[in-house]
Amino acid sequence: MIDSIRGNSNSMNNNVGLYDWETIIIEGKAKIIIPNPELFKRPDGVYEPSWAPVFYNPRMKFSRDIAVAVSVTYFDDKEYFYIEPLAGSGVRSIRYSLETGGRGIVNDLDPIAYYYIKRNIRLNNVEDRVEAYNSEANTLLSSIRTNGIVVDLIDVDPYGSPIPFIDSTVYAIAKNGLIAITATDTGPLNCSYEEACYRRYHAKCYKVDFVKEMGLRILLGSIILRAASHDVLLLPILSYYHDYYYRAYFISIKSANEANKALKKNIGYILYCADNYYREYVPATNIESIIGEKICERQVVIGPLWIGLLGVKEFIEKILLTLEKKSEGLKHLLHIKKFLLNLNQEIDINTPYYRYDLFCGYLKMNMPPRDKLISELKNRGFKATKSHFDPRGIKTNASYEEFISILKSLRKS
């Protein structure tokens, strides 16, 4: 996962002295000094980034690779100003400055992280493009606007939930700026901890068959509602689930009117039947229509959550085009193409994915091959694709009834 490890040395490296318990990793175009991961393993032998003196998670390289591709595309390779308020080793920001037109502020509250950030800035010779701060994230973001700084990108990449940082992020971001947000608290979002989901995200969840998509929709809904209270619409242009975390990119549209329109159309609930996996979106403005309605024995109402599209197809296509156009400079990012192509297939299918293995259980039939089911849906004129959320998930615009009927037809054949 790490591109390479250059090994330990206690000699001087680019004027940055390396302790013998440190190492330099190479990720993208950045060289990053970190405490040697080999020395910070748990008793079971697994490297746990939060056990190390400074946070560096090699598994998040994929998230950072996508972040670089998104920024190059969104800012069209031009110069822009970013803040990374929770930065750990600084790897993400240093990559923004080496691989995109980013100049910015890289901040961490932890003095040890701040020490590493400063050394990593020097190691990569980006002192003229990156400034290190040692502040509390909300304090820093809240002070930015009063200092007259225009921030084009804020990348919020905390431990767990990003909700404590949303208000100050929305306050600090420029008009039409880009906000990138990570959530790693998948337990609450995937409804393993129902009370924590409600406490953090103010949404009632349920262990539905499309639980990973529900988690993303709850996260988006909660962030978008918070931003709306500042008269800002955060429009999701790309969002996904990967390797036990959620990631979402929004454009910040500073308009109460646009926020009103989006809330009316795209904030709502899901009416769900645990007996037969039936699902239906209900806009919040229409909630009265289902009060008292009983459509099945084990009926639940989930939300509030985002019931709109999880991204903008044209934007994903633009990222793919950027990767192609700049194939020389972005060669190290080409591995994200497959993931983005899959995302592009499903991004304009708004119905939550169907876990077809569970549907087959419910219909008491053997599972047809996934590709056969997808091509049958397509033959009948529907959009259909495998879902990035779950290998057993099918994304299709076929209604619940149509999906069941097509599955049953495969049993007959």
Ligand SMILES: C[S@@+](CC[C@H](N)C(=O)[O-])C[C@H]1O[C@@H](n2cnc3c(N)ncnc32)[C@H](O)[C@@H]1O
């Ligand atoms: C998940 S790590 C960041 C990883 C980094 N963004 C990356 O891509 O490698 C979260 C970091 O946030 C810092 N942190 C936690 N609470 C903070 C706060 N309130 N203000 C600033 N930094 C904070 C921690 O010290 C930690 O280094």
